[in-house]
Amino acid sequence: MNPSTKRTPRSLEDVWRRREEILKILLADEPLLIGSVYDTLRRCGNPTCRCAGRPTHRQTLLIFTKAGRRYCRFVRQADAPLLREAAERYRLWRQALREFLTLQNRERELLKVQIRKRAMPLK
Numbered sequence: 307m308n309p310s311t312k313r314t315p316r317s318l319e320d321v322w323r324r325r326e327e328i329l330k331i332l333l334a335d336e337p338l339l340i341g342s343v344y345d346t347l348r349r350c351g352n353p354t355c356r357c358a359g360r361p362t363h364r365q366t367l368l369i370f371t372k373a374g375r376r377y378c379r380f381v382r383q384a385d386a387p388l389l390r391e392a393a394e395r396y397r398l399w400r401q402a403l404r405e406f407l408t409l410q411n412r413e414r415e416l417l418k419v420q421i422r423k424r425a426m427p428l429k
């Protein structure tokens with residue numbers, strides 16, 4: 307799925323093979339986190355803590371949109387790896403969907419070539 311290794315399929319068979327692979331990603335069962343997870347630094351509020359000068363406490367945040375509204379949640383460190391993996395799967399899912407659409411366009415181009423080959427000569 308690395309875009310640098312992606313190449314334009316030359317034949318309809320290539321399109322269909324690649325589409326099989328893409329569909330495995332798009333239709334997989336593992337949960338997707340439709341949002342982003344990232345780390346930030348914050349202050350704890352204790353005026354004698356070293357973070358009083360510069361934020362030093364790592365905090366993981368989950369950002370997501372629901373019914374058109376943006377939400378931000380603190381994430382417990384214990385939950386962070388699972389959420390990160392699910393967010394990464396969602397990133398790969400979106401990438402796969404983009405490639406799926408590219409393949410559809412390529413398939414259409416290749417089918418049009420077939421049609422031109424079959425066209426009756428007209429005078």
Ligand SMILES: [Zn+2]
Binds near residue numbers: 349350355357363
């Ligand atoms: Zn602190």
